[in-house]
Amino acid sequence: MLDYDKEADAYDDTRGGEPRAAAAADAVLALIPRTAGRLLDVGCGTGIVTRRLAAARPATRVTGADLTYGMARMAAARLPGAIVLADSRALPFPDATFDAVTSVWLLHLLDGRNDVRAVVAECARVLRPGGVYVTTVDKAAAHDVGSDVDAVLAARPRRPAPDAAHLVESYAALHGLRPAGQSRFPGRGQGRSPRRTAADLRRGWFTRLPPGDPLTEHFATHLESLPDQERPRPDPEFTLHAFTKP
Numbered sequence: 001m002l003d004y005d006k007e008a009d010a011y012d013d014t015r016g017g018e019p020r021a022a023a024a025a026d027a028v029l030a031l032i033p034r035t036a037g038r039l040l041d042v043g044c045g046t047g048i049v050t051r052r053l054a055a056a057r058p059a060t061r062v063t064g065a066d067l068t069y070g071m072a073r074m075a076a077a078r079l080p081g082a083i084v085l086a087d088s089r090a091l092p093f094p095d096a097t098f099d100a101v102t103s104v105w106l107l108h109l110l111d112g113r114n115d116v117r118a119v120v121a122e123c124a125r126v127l128r129p130g131g132v133y134v135t136t137v138d139k140a141a142a143h144d145v146g147s148d149v150d151a152v153l154a155a156r157p158r159r160p161a162p163d164a165a166h167l168v169e170s171y172a173a174l175h176g177l178r179p180a181g182q183s184r185f186p187g188r189g190q191g192r193s194p195r196r197t198a199a200d201l202r203r204g205w206f207t208r209l210p211p212g213d214p215l216t217e218h219f220a221t222h223l224e225s226l227p228d229q230e231r232p233r234p235d236p237e238f239t240l241h242a243f244t245k246p
Contacts (some may be wrong), residue, residue, distance in 0.1 A: 018048070024104055024238070025052035027185035031134045031242040036060050036099035042088045042123060043067075043106030047075025053102070054079060060100075065091065089118040091115035096128045105238075107163035108139035116162045117171045119214035124175035124245060133177060133243045137165040142187065149192045152222045157208040157215075167240060177243035184237050191232035198223040 017043070028049070036058060041050040044064030054062035056109060065086040066072045076083040086092050088106065101123045107116050125135050140161055144150045161167075169179065198220040202211055209216040 020186075020190060021048040023185040023188050024049050025056065027183045027238075027240055028102055028104065028134050029053065029056055030183055031181050031240060032057075032100045032102075032132055034059075036132070038098045039063070039090075039100040039102065039125060040065065040093070040098045040123075042091070042101060042103040042119070043109075044075050044083065045071045045105070047078040047083065047212055049104055050075060050082075051078040054082070063098075087154055089115060089122060091122045093126045097126045099128055099131045101127050101131070101133045103133075103135040104240075105136055105139060106136060106138070107168065108161065110162050112162055115166060116167065117174075120168065120171040120177075121175050124177050127177075127245045129245055131245050132180060133170055133172070133245070134240055135163075135168065137163050137168050137239050137241050139163055139238065142236040142238050143190075143192070145191070145234045145236060147192070148226055149188055149197050149223065149233050151196055152194075152226065153197070153219060156206065159208055165239070165241060172243045177245055180242040180244040182242065183240045185240070187236040187238055189232075189235070191235045193228075193230055193232045194223045194226040195229040196232075202207070 036057070036059070039053060039062045040058050041062065041064045044050045044066050047064055050062060050064040054060070062074050062079070062082060064083045065088065066075060066083070067085070067087050069085060072083050072085045083094065088103070103119065103123060103180060107119060110116050110119065127133055138161065200206065201209055201216050201220045204211045209219065
C-alpha cells in the first residue's frame with residue numbers, strides 16, 4: 001500500500017488530474033438526484049472530485065471525509081470548512097444525515113472484505129431514507145485494457161478484488177440498499193506507458209510486487225523491452241454502481 005501522506009502533493013498529477021476528475025464527477029452526478037440537500041464524499045482524497053461535485057450543485061451542502069492527513073489537507077484547501085479527517089469504517093456523523101453518499105476509488109484500497117463491508121455499512125447508516133449511495137467497483141480490472149503492457153503483467157500475482165461488483169452488491173443488500181443504476185466513465189490520462197508502469201512497479205504501486213523483489217524486476221525488465229516506451233496505452237474505463245435506501 002502506498003503512503004498517501006507522501007503521495008498527496010503529486011497524487012493528482014500522476015492520476016489524470018482535472019480531466020479525470022471531471023469525468024468522474026459528471027458520471028457520479030448523473031446518478032444523484034438534483035434534490036439532494038446534503039452529500040458526503042467518503043475517501044475524498046485531495047478533493048479534486050469533491051470540489052467539482054460542490055461546484056456543479058451549489059444548492060447541495062457537500063462534505064468530504066478522508067483518513068489521511070496529507071490528502072485531507074489538500075482537500076481542505078479546495079473546500080475550506082467542508083473536510084473532516086475520518087475513518088470511513090466509523091464515520092463521525094449521526095444516522096440518516098445525508099441525502100447522497102459517494103465513495104470514488106476507495107473500496108479497492110481496503111485490506112479485505114471485512115473493511116469493505118464496514119465502509120458500505122457506514123455509508124448506508126448515514127444515508128437518509130430515499131437517499132443514494134454511489135461507488136466505484138472493479139477498479140483494478142478497469143486497468144486491463146488488452147494492451148501489450150497488460151500482456152506482460154498478466155502473470156503477476158494479484159490479490160482478490162475487495163471491490164468486486166458482486167461483493168459490493170451483496171454488502172449493500174445486507175444493509176437495506178437496493179440497486180439504483182450504473183454508469184461508466186473514462187480514466188482520462190491514466191493509460192499506462194511501459195516506462196511509467198515499470199517505474200510504478202519499482203516504487204511499490206502494485207501491492208503484491210514489493211520494491212526490490214526479483215519478481216518485480218522481472219516484470220519491470222520485460223516492460224522496458226516493449227516498443228514506444230513513452231506512449232500511453234488506452235485509458236481505463238471505470239464503473240459506478242448506485243444504490244438507494246428505501
